[in-house]
Amino acid sequence: MRVVLAEDLFLLRDGLVRLLESYDFEVVAAVDNGPGLLQALLDHKPDVAVVDVRLPPTFTDEGLRAALEARRQVPGLPVLVLSQYVEQLYARELLADGSGGIGYLLKDRVFDPDGFVDAVRRVASGGTAMDPDVVAKLFAKELHRDGPLSRLTPREREVLGLMAEGRSNAAIAQELVITERAVIKHTSNIFTKLDLPPSDADNRRVLAVIAYLK
């Protein structure tokens, strides 16, 4: 799988290259600035891009903007955005075009290489990988409002959270140590209680859930 990587700190860039290569990814370009990233994305059209939000020259949200611009020119280009902090504002901008292949994770998630690589693969295959922090904040707000979310059982809420992160039924089953059949039952309950159109594709499911939560 071909990857374009953008990270300005040498140590992290080096570490990420080694991590990805050890999981049999091919890093076709590793850049350290925003304009270079946009060029590399358009030149290589990789299977997936792993992008740090903050990049030179402005050290603001250069990486995010380059990724959004690349997706505007190459619709559906899979991008996983990494950041030292996650903002709902940015999560929404990334999800706004409604097509999949989007990830937004805290840099800490790299500490769990298996989980991280799973997220990269998910994004590459057109799925979604939202950071649990983003999802938790969405939930907190909805629960505060005392909306329909409070009608869910704690288990259903857990399932909904993992769904919002972009996990597949199989992954949710593994995470919660339950059968896939049980997961399917929970999801159909959730969709009924929240009045959401049923959907099997993991990606469409994420969008439905996130749209519901905001």
Add this chain to the structure above:
Amino acid sequence: MNNLDVRTGFRSLGRGLPVLFLAIGELVLFCLFVTAVSLIGIGLGVLLVPALAVAVRAVVNNSRRNAARWSGRTVEEPYLPAPAAEPGLKGQWQRTHWVLTDPATWRDLAWMLVNPVVGVVLALSPLVLVVGGLGGMLMPAIYRPIADAGENYYLWVEISDLTSAWYAAALGLVTLLAGLAAGPALLRAHASLARTLLTPTRTAERVRRLTDSRSDAVNTSAAELRRIERDLHDGAQARLVALGMNLGVAEQLLAKDPEAVRAILADTRKASAAALTELRDLVRGIHPPVLADRGLADAVRALALDSPLDVTVNADLTGRLEAPVESAMYFAVAEALTNAAKHASPTTVSIDLWHEGGALRSQVVDDGQGGADPSRGTGLRGIERRLAAFDGLLAINSKPGGPTTLTMELPCALS
């Protein structure tokens, strides 16, 4: 003339004498001070001026207190803050310099000259009129010796017989009533004369406000730095030490007990994640990332998304503002939002941001229970201080029962 006026009329009589005594003291001090200033040339003045300035200010402050009491409005002290005390002749010279370069000193001197003349006339007139009037009214009873002495006048009436004595009595009554009637107005005139010379000028007032807010800002940022230092010391720093120790132990155990090493490494990973979380929270408190990335409007939108409340944001800002102003407004709005969530339990909050008339403005309106009072909560005081550091203002409109509107303003240019 109604009852109230009569009472205030009588009350104003009693105020003439204190003004007279104060004025005498002021006149004496004026002479002494001017002498002391003229002695600066031979060095003696440097010793005398600061000491006399203390006396002058103490006495003039009495006039300030009187003016405040009689006009019902406070009269602030206008003096510049004293320089840090240095011992010896150098310190004396600095204090002399401080006294003489303060415009308030010269305004005090002007007052000490004006008050004994104009001030005394104004303040003493009611008493003089009333006492003189009483004298005239007594004339029918005591006119005989006066008439016998011959060539004696009460005002313009020559006292020669009972008829002229009664005429004088009538005139006395009019004088007395005039004194009582004019008393309050004359006293007000005295107070406003005092205000013009004794209150701080607009510039002095502004300097004082800026000095206060600057020292507030310095204190706040010093406290903030201490907090950051403590957070780093107890948090991330301590965790990094623990990480290093764990790794050392793991290294030792590597050959003997690989299973134990696995557990230690897992712990170490968790500890490093926790250190990251702490650092992230700390950074967010210093300068929120979205504010750095996108500026005020998006930062406030991000704030609204993170808030548990239903918040709508209307931002009408084009271009970026100066970074410190942006940051001050961001934290002020954040504090306002936290305050609303904590105290007012509103269902919706709306935040407006716009730039108008050379100032950045924001309005935070919540439909909570209202009754917000800056004298009670530290939150509103905090917002006020934050804004004051940039010469900004906070206006609160919060009736009991709500809604609450906070309007904040920071002077700044849009770039």
